[in-house]
Amino acid sequence: MISVKVGNDEKPLDDASSDWIVQQIERRRRDGIAVCVVVSIRTADLDMRMSTPECAGGAGGGRPPNARERVVLELWQKHGLNEAGFAPGHVVAFLVQLKRVL
Template identity: 30%
Template sequence: MIAIKIGTADRRDGDIDARWITDQVNARRREGKKICVLFKVNCGDVNLNLPSRDYPKAGGGGRKPNVNEEFILDEWRKMGFPDQNLNPGMVVSFWEFVKQICD
């Protein structure tokens, strides 16, 4: 299962597409709102909640990531999610990356 929450809008699995992601990110940018994104990835031995930099803080962690989770977290960091302002391309790219892992 992959779920993405962008602001107050959320979708999961087959309801997610690049156009929806782009529309949601751009709508928040036009409204002058922070781009808050939360990825929830739960497939195989992967169980991650990945909030973007501006996502409201929530509890998390509690255990060390396994090898597959660490692989996804490394890509998350490489793409700059914890540190950068988001753009639609970043969100779409990460979604496509995670989708490949979970399929």
């Protein structure tokens, strides 16, 4: 299962439309609220939680990522989601590509 959380609003990926994601991010930015996006992935061989820089909380696990985790992390970085000021469309693009690699 994959879920997307923007601020306090969370949805399973299948229910999180690209319009919903973009609107949630843009609305928070318009209101001057820090935008925290968290993507949680729980599959048979993955258990990952990735968050954008404005989220409170700690870093990743205490071991190097395995090959599948590395692919997901590289995709996250490719879309600039590890940088403040990321584009809302990059979250959507990440999720589309994530479905393909899983």
